Amino acid sequence: xxxxxxxxxxxxxxxxxxxxxxxxxxxxxxxxxxxxxxxxxxxxxxxxxxxxxxxxxxxxxxxxxxxxxxxxxxxxxxxxxxxxxxxxxxxxxxxxxxxxxxxxxxxxxxxxxxxxxxxxxxxxxxxxxxxxxxxxxxxxxxxxxxxxxxxxxxxxxxxxxxxxxxxxxxxxxxxxxxxxxxxxxxxxxxxxxxxxxxxxxxxxxxxxxxxxxxxxxxxxxxxxxxxxxxxxxxxxxxxxxxxxxxxxxxxxxxxxxxxxxxxxxxxxxxxxxxxxxxxxxxxxxxxxxxxxxxxxxxxxxxxxxxxxxxxxxxxxxxxxxxxxxxxxxxxxxxxxxxxx
Amino acid sequence: xxxxxxxxxxxxxxxxxxxxxxxxxxxxxxxxxxxxxxxxxxxxxxxxxxxxxxxxxxxxxxxxxxxxxxxxxxxxxxxxxxxxxxxxxxxxxxxxxxxxxxxxxxxxxxxxxxxxxxxxxxxxxxxxxxxxxxxxxxxxxxxxxxxxxxxxxxxxxxxxxxxxxxxxxxxxxxxxxxxxxxxxxxxxxxxxxxxxxxxxxxxxxxxxxxxxxxxxxxxxxxxxxxxxxxxxxxxxxxxxxxxxxxxxxxxxxxxxxxxxxxxxxxxxxxxxxxxxxxxxxxxxxxxxxxxxxxxxxxxxxxxxxxxxxxxxxxxxxxxxxxxxxxxxxxxxxxxxxxxx
Numbered sequence: 001x002x003x004x005x006x007x008x009x010x011x012x013x014x015x016x017x018x019x020x021x022x023x024x025x026x027x028x029x030x031x032x033x034x035x036x037x038x039x040x041x042x043x044x045x046x047x048x049x050x051x052x053x054x055x056x057x058x059x060x061x062x063x064x065x066x067x068x069x070x071x072x073x074x075x076x077x078x079x080x081x082x083x084x085x086x087x088x089x090x091x092x093x094x095x096x097x098x099x100x101x102x103x104x105x106x107x108x109x110x111x112x113x114x115x116x117x118x119x120x121x122x123x124x125x126x127x128x129x130x131x132x133x134x135x136x137x138x139x140x141x142x143x144x145x146x147x148x149x150x151x152x153x154x155x156x157x158x159x160x161x162x163x164x165x166x167x168x169x170x171x172x173x174x175x176x177x178x179x180x181x182x183x184x185x186x187x188x189x190x191x192x193x194x195x196x197x198x199x200x201x202x203x204x205x206x207x208x209x210x211x212x213x214x215x216x217x218x219x220x221x222x223x224x225x226x227x228x229x230x231x232x233x234x235x236x237x238x239x240x241x242x243x244x245x246x247x248x249x250x251x252x253x254x255x256x257x258x259x260x261x262x263x264x265x266x267x268x269x270x271x272x273x274x275x276x277x278x279x280x281x282x283x284x285x286x287x288x289x290x291x292x293x294x295x296x297x298x299x300x301x302x303x304x305x306x307x308x309x310x311x312x313x314x315x316x317x318x319x320x321x322x323x324x325x326x327x328x329x330x331x332x333x334x335x336x337x338x339x340x
Numbered sequence: 341x342x343x344x345x346x347x348x349x350x351x352x353x354x355x356x357x358x359x360x361x362x363x364x365x366x367x368x369x370x371x372x373x374x375x376x377x378x379x380x381x382x383x384x385x386x387x388x389x390x391x392x393x394x395x396x397x398x399x400x401x402x403x404x405x406x407x408x409x410x411x412x413x414x415x416x417x418x419x420x421x422x423x424x425x426x427x428x429x430x431x432x433x434x435x436x437x438x439x440x441x442x443x444x445x446x447x448x449x450x451x452x453x454x455x456x457x458x459x460x461x462x463x464x465x466x467x468x469x470x471x472x473x474x475x476x477x478x479x480x481x482x483x484x485x486x487x488x489x490x491x492x493x494x495x496x497x498x499x500x501x502x503x504x505x506x507x508x509x510x511x512x513x514x515x516x517x518x519x520x521x522x523x524x525x526x527x528x529x530x531x532x533x534x535x536x537x538x539x540x541x542x543x544x545x546x547x548x549x550x551x552x553x554x555x556x557x558x559x560x561x562x563x564x565x566x567x568x569x570x571x572x573x574x575x576x577x578x579x580x581x582x583x584x585x586x587x588x589x590x591x592x593x594x595x596x597x598x599x600x601x602x603x604x605x606x607x608x609x610x611x612x613x614x615x616x617x618x619x620x621x622x623x624x625x626x627x628x629x630x631x632x633x634x635x636x637x638x639x640x641x642x643x644x645x646x647x648x649x650x651x652x653x654x655x656x657x658x659x660x661x662x663x664x665x666x667x668x669x670x671x672x673x674x675x676x677x678x679x680x
Contacts, residue, residue, distance in 0.1 A: 007426050009680060039626060061627050082627060083586040083594075085641055086347050109587055112640040134622060134630050135594050136587040165625065246423040247449055247476040254423075254475050256680075259653040264605050265624070282474060284605070285505065286379060286652045287401050287422060290474050300452040301425055312626045313599040317656070319679055339659055340349060340596075 001329040003274070003322075004303055008244045009261040011318040011335070015325055017238035018049065018222060024234050025221050026053040028208055033215055035059045035079060035200060038337060040219030040312050043321055044072035045333035050222065059200075059217045060337075063089045066104050067096035068337045075102020079200065081161060081217060083113045083128065083136050089340075090120030105158050105198075109138040111149055118153035125150045126198055129190040131162035131183035140186045144193030159198030162187040163217065168205030171230065180209045188212065204228055204235070225311040227266045241306045241314070242274070242322075243289070245298045253298035257306045258287040263313035274303035341669040343614070343662075344643060348584045349601040351658040351675070355665055357578035358389065358562060364574050365561050366393040368548055373555055375399045375419060375540060378677060380559030380652050383661055384412035385673035390562065399540075399557045400677075403429045406444050407436035408677045415442020419540065421501060421557060423453045423468065423476050429680075430460030445498050445538075449478040451489055458493035465490045466538055469530040471502035471523035480526045484533030499538030502527040503557065508545030511570065520549045528552065544568055544575070565651040567606045581646045581654070582614070582662075583629070585638045593638035597646045598627040603653035614643035 003012065025034060036050045039061035047058060047069060057077040060066045063086075066078050075097060084090055090106070097104045107128040108114045117125055127146050130137035138146055147157045164183040170176040184201065191199050202209075202216035205228065210216050220228050223239035243257035255271070262269050264284055271279040271291045279298075282290040289306065291298075298304075308314040315321075316338055323331040343352065365374060376390045379401035387398060387409060397417040400406045403426075406418050415437060424430055424446070437444045447468040448454045457465055467486050470477035478486055487497045504523040510516040524541065531539050542549075542556035545568065550556050560568050563579035583597035595611070602609050604624055611619040611631045619638075622630040629646065631638075638644075648654040655661075656678055663671040 007429055007680065084596075085584055085586055089347055110640050113586070130589075134592055135625065135628055139589075244425055246425055246453070249470075249479075252474055256424075259603065259605050259650075260656045261680075263599065265599050285475065288475055300450050310599075316600045340347065340601075 003242060003324055003327040003329065006242060006322050006329060008242055009257045010242045010322050011239070011315065011320065012242050012322045012324055013223060013239050015323050015330055017236050021222050021224070021235045021238055022050060022053045025207070025218065026055070029216055030054055032057050035215045035217050036222070037061070037217045037219030038065050038069060040315070041223060042315055042335050042337035043333050044068055044074060044336055046222065046321070047074050048072070057215070059219070062340045063093040064339050065337045066093050070097045070100040070102035073100065075100055075104070078102060078104045079126065080104060080106045081128070081163070082107055083109055085112060085116045087116050087119045090116060090122060094121045107161060108146060108150060109136055110146065114146060114149045114153060118155060122155060124156045124158050126158045126196070126200065127160045127190065127194050129160050129162040129187055131164050131186045131201070133163060133166040135165065137162060140190040143190035147194040157194060157196050159196030159200070160187060160191045160194050161200040162190070163203065164201060164206060165203065168203055169227070176206065177209045180206050184210070184212055204233065205231055220311050223311050225266070226270055226307055226309045237307055239308070239311060241308065243304045243306055245300055245302045245304060248298050248300050250297055252282060252290050252292050254288050254290050255304045255306070256287060257289050257304065259284050260286055261317055262306060262308060263310045263317070265313060266309035269309055270307045272305050273298060274305050343582060343664055343667040343669065346582060346662050346669060348582055349597045350582045350662050351579070351655065351660065352582050352662045352664055353563060353579050355663050355670055357576050361562050361564065361575045361578055362390060362393045365547065365558065366395070369556055370394055372397050375555045375557050376562070377401070377557045377559030378405050378409060380655070381562060382655055382675050382677035383673050384408055384414060384676055386562065386661070387414050388412070397555065399559070402680045403433040404679050405677045406433050410437045410440040410442035413440065415440055415444070418442060418444045419466065420444060420446045421468070421503070422447060423449055425452060425456045427456050427459045430456060430462060434461045447501060448486060448490060449476055450486065454486060454489045454493060458495060462495060464496045464498050466498045466536070466540070467500045467530065467534050469500050469502040469527055471504050471526045471541070473503060473506040475505065477502060480530040483530035487534040497534060497536050499536030499540070500527055500531045500534050501540040502530070503543065504541060504546060505543065508543055509567070516546065517549045520546050524550070524552055544573065545571055560651050563651050565606070566610055566647055566649045577647055579648070579651060581648070583644045583646055585640055585642045585644060588638050588640050590637055592622060592630050592632050594628050594630050595644045595646070596627060597629050597644065599624050600626055601657055602646060602648060603650045603657070605653060606649035609649055610647045612645050613638060614645050
């Protein structure tokens, strides 16, 4: 099957380019020094490819991701790096891990999240520490107290995590490094109070700026997006949405890749005719993107390649990844970790 | 079951408020003068409620929506108001309609879309006319030629459609009316050349500004969003995403309604504590929204109500609609028309 024959809009991953990214990361952060984040791709087949490159510990954002990874036999050491208060969902997740011989560690940052984890029968937790991003994580000075609460509930505290998401897009590398170092000072202050073997942090934008933490939680490196591309990292774009020009005029053309197939929260995607010129994007609506090719005009039936500005929410809109080698379709992978 | 017990993030529709919107629209545009657009809700149960209010003709944006509506017994007169070149998908859709005794009419705007429809065994088409929105639709002066092509391929041409989507958000009503009238002049010029009984146009923002067309294709009116709310229409917000505060500080709180649960292409959603104060939204990330309540602080475990700025792509992110009456959960409706 050829790329021109896949029904569109089609989420496409180039296996060769994906492999190149997985190799580059495995060389830089081998084995358990990387804990790939599956939220970026929500696909157990892709996670299996990461495991084949030596990474057998994984980061998840939702109980469903944890349960799905466990069921796929990828549950040797799963981290739910997110606060969850839903005891029923946590309990189902623990049961799925038990059924499949998987191990899960759950992030906590408050008495309430400790209580939820304990009530659900979670055995292992890790204290999520705020290292500067205004999102989850307790202040470093509260981390010891949270750890004590967890231990009093008979749970094992494996260590700490802190996600410096606010630093991913600091474009100057030296400045990014200095700020990561400051953030990690906060994390290690918390770790001193918490104890445990695990110190987990980082993401694709800072994967090579961590010299003290045991593991980095990068996810986007595998497929990339135009936002991360601005950092000049050694990872290439390996994922697109392929569309079809369904209407065309001499001034603009319209392809079937709209807001339901493509995230725009990091800005519009880039559009190019498949193996052809790039284009100026006018706007996306529910089902369509309107654009003008940089040279020539587009014709009805031509294929377009749309590159996401933000990979995670784009993937989450699709049921299937079409795995290709250039134009040749090799396989289909279900995006099987969607939902919550 | 109470709204406080639904697992979050949860897409919630208030049945009473939905009914109020369906009644208001059915009074303004009864029966076949409205052809509700199912792309806005992607839910056959909700479409059945629209049918119970007298609308038995429906508009769809994808072949899967058409096939799903046919299978649900709601296929008396379906319009695929979108250009599709994928003959296989069109053929499957035609087969589904045949199997369920449904009727489908397909929009065409080019020789290529006419050919695709004819090859797929489509019996009825309608010429999609550009009335000013730079998206699909042929120029009015080409409409007669497209209709001739379709008739030469032995298809019945039912008439014309034109979506004036660029006018939905013209805030001044008189200006909106004047511009709709101009757009409809273009549509009726095309209709004169095309013939057929059907003249279809409009949306929620212009539903009461159409005095000449036979039917209006509104969809968002059923559930609404904060963008359409700016127009002062007689429709109320009937849909939210309910979330849970999973982390909190004195300065801000974090709930589990992120970019994978909420579209932001029309701007950030609004956030309020359930039955409590509103909030300033800081930002959304993949899994979270960070916000500050206007009064007081939020506590871990509290529920939030997040109102979308754009209903269509928000619905498409969810598998289930929780149907409520105030806080009481009445039912669950599958969002069964997702995908393409």
